Amino acid sequence: xAATRSRKVVELFYDVISPYSWVAFEVLCRYQxxxxxxxxxxxxxxxxxxxxxxxxxxxxxxxxYAYVQHDLKRLADFYKIPVKMPPMExxxxxxxxxxxxxxxxxxxxxxxxxxxxxxxxxxxVMSRDQDISQPAxxxxxxxxxxxxxxxxxxxxxxxxxxxxxxxxxxxxxxxLSYGAFGAPTILAHVTETPVMLWGSDRFPLLAHxxxxxxxxxxxxxxxx
Amino acid sequence: MAAPTRKSVEFxxxxxxxxxxxxxxxxxxxxxxxxxxxxxxxFFLSGIMQGADNRPPGMVPAKATYMGKDLRRLTDMYKxxxxxxxxxxxxxxxxxxINAGRFLTxxxxxxxxxxxxxxxxxxxxIYYRDxxxxxxxxxxxxxxxAGIPEDLAKQLLSTIKDQAVKDRLRQTTQTALDHGAFGSxxxxxxxxxxxxxxxxxxxxxxxxxxxxxKWHGPLTELAKAKM
Numbered sequence: 001x002a003a004t005r006s007r008k009v010v011e012l013f014y015d016v017i018s019p020y021s022w023v024a025f026e027v028l029c030r031y032q033x034x035x036x037x038x039x040x041x042x043x044x045x046x047x048x049x050x051x052x053x054x055x056x057x058x059x060x061x062x063x064x065y066a067y068v069q070h071d072l073k074r075l076a077d078f079y080k081i082p083v084k085m086p087p088m089e090x091x092x093x094x095x096x097x098x099x100x101x102x103x104x105x106x107x108x109x110x111x112x113x114x115x116x117x118x119x120x121x122x123x124x125v126m127s128r129d130q131d132i133s134q135p136a137x138x139x140x141x142x143x144x145x146x147x148x149x150x151x152x153x154x155x156x157x158x159x160x161x162x163x164x165x166x167x168x169x170x171x172x173x174x175x176l177s178y179g180a181f182g183a184p185t186i187l188a189h190v191t192e193t194p195v196m197l198w199g200s201d202r203f204p205l206l207a208h209x210x211x212x213x214x215x216x217x218x219x220x221x222x223x224x
Numbered sequence: 225m226a227a228p229t230r231k232s233v234e235f236x237x238x239x240x241x242x243x244x245x246x247x248x249x250x251x252x253x254x255x256x257x258x259x260x261x262x263x264x265x266x267f268f269l270s271g272i273m274q275g276a277d278n279r280p281p282g283m284v285p286a287k288a289t290y291m292g293k294d295l296r297r298l299t300d301m302y303k304x305x306x307x308x309x310x311x312x313x314x315x316x317x318x319x320x321x322i323n324a325g326r327f328l329t330x331x332x333x334x335x336x337x338x339x340x341x342x343x344x345x346x347x348x349x350i351y352y353r354d355x356x357x358x359x360x361x362x363x364x365x366x367x368x369x370a371g372i373p374e375d376l377a378k379q380l381l382s383t384i385k386d387q388a389v390k391d392r393l394r395q396t397t398q399t400a401l402d403h404g405a406f407g408s409x410x411x412x413x414x415x416x417x418x419x420x421x422x423x424x425x426x427x428x429x430x431x432x433x434x435x436x437x438k439w440h441g442p443l444t445e446l447a448k449a450k451m
Contacts, residue, residue: 063406181286201426
């Protein structure tokens with residue numbers, strides 16, 4: 001009897017305000033069914049990462065913003081993900097900290113809902129150009145994610161709790177300690193020193209590092 | 225029986241950009257596999273950064289650290305003999321690429337059959353052997369390795385300050401800016417009469433999809449840049 005190959009841990013640090021994080025999220029959610037990996041979703045706060053590293057969002061350069069909009073449209077089609085960059089002025093005003101805290105609370109209290117809730121929040125902010133900050137918005141996303149309605153008020157109240165705030169900060173700091181400067185940040189634990197990868201465009205390299213096969217977008221596994 | 229029309233793919237580049245070398249080698253491999261007409265378009269990266277009001281990614285220290293590792297991993301996977309120069313800031317921000325850009329432009333205008341190999345030799349100088357690309361002797365040496373006869377190389381080198389050469393480099397840079405460029409490489413694939421602009425060395429699989437071609441990964445068996 002052969003022992004099962006031990007699963008390699010892959011951590012995905014993400015913020016729902018980052019459209020490329022959504023791309024990476026969906027691709028890794030598909031590949032966790034193909035590759036021998038243990039995918040760990042780690043919601044963090046991109047604002048904290050930018051502040052610490054002196055990095056800036058790519059959209060601040062006008063030509064880059066125009067390109068990103070176009071790039072995401074093509075990637076959405078290629079990967080079958082309904083990502084659509086909202087207009088710059090609205091995106092810059094979107095508050096994401098409550099979403100990050102809610103995701104952190106879900107990760108602490110009921111991680112089985114984390115994947116779906118992340119997806120619903122992205123659907124709101126990066127597909128339908130909707131708010132992700134007000135309690136009513138978060139409640140709608142939670143319901144759509146299949147979180148039982150009797151637990152939602154309790155979860156929502158958790159976003160002001162110190163342990164949730166501390167956990168979000170700790171996750172952000174952990175990503176920074178691995179050299180993160182943007183989102184998504186992917187950590188592949190293959191040897192003792194984890195390999196940090198940035199962005200949604202290093203999957204062939206990630207596969208190579210993991211000793212797995214990159215098979216492209218796997219659109220037949222799309223959740224949309 | 226008519227062959228399907230070859231799609232034109234323009235590759236706008238500056239040899240100062242390491243990720244550009246990666247994309248250049250991969251595109252040179254795929255031009256043998258895909259039904260494309262690859263046009264190498266040397267441009268001037270400084271002009272792009274100024275025109276688009278962008279700044280080099282390496283200015284953020286955490287990003288610079290990451291890029292060094294990322295380039296090592298990618299070039300290893302793609303079999304491109306990349307080595308970071310000992311003083312990248314000097315190479316990129318002090319020495320620059322204006323003479324190299326003009327020399328490549330002169331070659332493009334007069335004898336473009338040497339353009340691919342000269343480009344490769346310039347990349348090998350900066351990003352493999354940590355050598356200069358600004359002095360006339362450096363450009364002559366790269367030209368010799370690229371197979372350009374010495375007389376021709378000398379003659380081409382004497383034209384790099386000619387208005388026609390400067391204008392052409394400026395025009396190419398402007399054309400890239402008009403396509404929305406903000407860095408190097410900028411790849412423009414002409415698909416169904418519409419230019420599709422891609423930035424960087426990590427959209428080639430997507431470009432294959434849009435060209436209706438197959439992506440086979442790094443194709444290391446077709447590697448040309450030798451150590």
